[in-house]
Amino acid sequence: MTTAPDTPTTDWLRLDQQICFSLNAASRAFGGIYRVILKDLGLTYPQYLVMLLLWEHGELPVKKLGEHLRLDSGTLSPLLKRLETAGLVRRERSARDERSVEVRLTEEGAALRDQAVQVPRRIVAATGFDVEEIRELRSRLDELTRGLDAATAAEAEAAERRT
Amino acid sequence: MTTAPDTPTTDWLRLDQQICFSLNAASRAFGGIYRVILKDLGLTYPQYLVMLLLWEHGELPVKKLGEHLRLDSGTLSPLLKRLETAGLVRRERSARDERSVEVRLTEEGAALRDQAVQVPRRIVAATGFDVEEIRELRSRLDELTRGLDAATAAEAEAAERRT
DNA sequence: CACAATTCAATTGCGCACAACTAAATGGCT
DNA sequence: AGCCATTTAGTTGTGCGCAATTGAATTGTG
Numbered sequence: 444m445t446t447a448p449d450t451p452t453t454d455w456l457r458l459d460q461q462i463c464f465s466l467n468a469a470s471r472a473f474g475g476i477y478r479v480i481l482k483d484l485g486l487t488y489p490q491y492l493v494m495l496l497l498w499e500h501g502e503l504p505v506k507k508l509g510e511h512l513r514l515d516s517g518t519l520s521p522l523l524k525r526l527e528t529a530g531l532v533r534r535e536r537s538a539r540d541e542r543s544v545e546v547r548l549t550e551e552g553a554a555l556r557d558q559a560v561q562v563p564r565r566i567v568a569a570t571g572f573d574v575e576e577i578r579e580l581r582s583r584l585d586e587l588t589r590g591l592d593a594a595t596a597a598e599a600e601a602a603e604r605r606t
Numbered sequence: 607m608t609t610a611p612d613t614p615t616t617d618w619l620r621l622d623q624q625i626c627f628s629l630n631a632a633s634r635a636f637g638g639i640y641r642v643i644l645k646d647l648g649l650t651y652p653q654y655l656v657m658l659l660l661w662e663h664g665e666l667p668v669k670k671l672g673e674h675l676r677l678d679s680g681t682l683s684p685l686l687k688r689l690e691t692a693g694l695v696r697r698e699r700s701a702r703d704e705r706s707v708e709v710r711l712t713e714e715g716a717a718l719r720d721q722a723v724q725v726p727r728r729i730v731a732a733t734g735f736d737v738e739e740i741r742e743l744r745s746r747l748d749e750l751t752r753g754l755d756a757a758t759a760a761e762a763e764a765a766e767r768r769t
Numbered sequence: 770c771a772c773a774a775t776t777c778a779a780t781t782g783c784g785c786a787c788a789a790c791t792a793a794a795t796g797g798c799t
Numbered sequence: 800a801g802c803c804a805t806t807t808a809g810t811t812g813t814g815c816g817c818a819a820t821t822g823a824a825t826t827g828t829g
Contacts, residue, residue, distance in 0.1 A: 487814070489815065489816095514815090514816075514817090515817070515818090517816075517817060518816055518817075521815090522814080522815080523813085535811075540824075541824055541825085542823070584805075
């Protein structure tokens with residue numbers, strides 16, 4: 444399969460830019476609105492995601508947080524340390540398994556939920572999309588992520604075999 | 607406008623997570639596939655975007671690069687320095703306007719284009735989407751970005767007025 | 770039981786994103 | 800000409816994302 448003769452490579456390079464560039468731009472635009480809205484709570488967006496999980500589950504080991512958010516300890520450890528410094532969270536090594544660290548809300552952290560409940564509505568409003576459009580878009584993006592993850596794994600394995 | 611009585615706030619928090627979380631996940635999944643594919647070229651994804659612009663325009667001032675990519679000098683200055691260290695790019699203060707810095711391809715940087723022309727096809731293949739689906743998704747995302755940018759500006763101005 | 774492999778968190782190092790600030794050059798205005 | 804606001808890059812500091820490594824605890828296996 445080759446590029447059609449009347450499709451200069453320049454066009455391909457432009458199209459390529461548009462696919463991922465649009466996604467990147469949207470992701471950073473989200474970062475912008477969350478930064479403004481979360482400022483009052485003193486949270487960054489990734490910290491907010493961690494708090495969402497804790498508000499829902501009460502307490503979670505670092506491992507579970509990482510699975511939900513697809514983040515590893517290299518990202519989570521310093522982030523959780525900052526949340527702990529802010530007094531929102533405590534970290535304690537599990538008694539059952541000393542390798543594991545349980546992350547728990549402090550009273551202050553649990554109380555912050557009251558101020559956070561209004562965030563989602565404001566974010567949805569900011570998108571200018573209605574709930575159905577959002578659902579549709581989300582579904583597309585998840586599909587895209589699955590494709591990319593599979594391709595990344597395949598490429599990584601191919602690169603491995605070349606070694 | 608308030609939350610419907612049979613919609614617990616927990617659901618709102620979940621929905622909120624899904625919108626932006628899916629976008630974030632897709633953006634990072636793109637990061638993953640680009641990391642693997644660009645490894646041979648010795649470029650990161652943001653560096654690749656800069657090179658795309660230079661391959662198209664030959665030379666650009668830092669300001670223009672920033673406008674195209676929506677990045678400021680805080681991001682671009684060190685990035686360009688790394689590209690210069692890698693021998694792909696030269697930076698020269700403009701003779702006409704000494705404030706401006708022109709970024710030019712070296713021969714080595716221009717030559718790298720030959721290895722880059724195959725990247726877009728591989729990325730498109732990795733998504734598992736066809737060109738029309740991509741165009742549709744891109745259009746949605748751009749729409750979303752416009753909405754978010756407008757809302758961010760409005761929120762920032764509202765916060766400013768509260769001062 | 771002893772030893773090897775695995776799991777889990779933390780740390781280090783690099784690069785990007787963005788805010789806040791600095792410094793130099795330019796352009797407009799009186 | 801002299802002054803001042805604006806423009807343009809660069810620097811500093813903070814936080815995220817990820818790869819690679821370390822160290823301790825646990826599990827599996829002979």
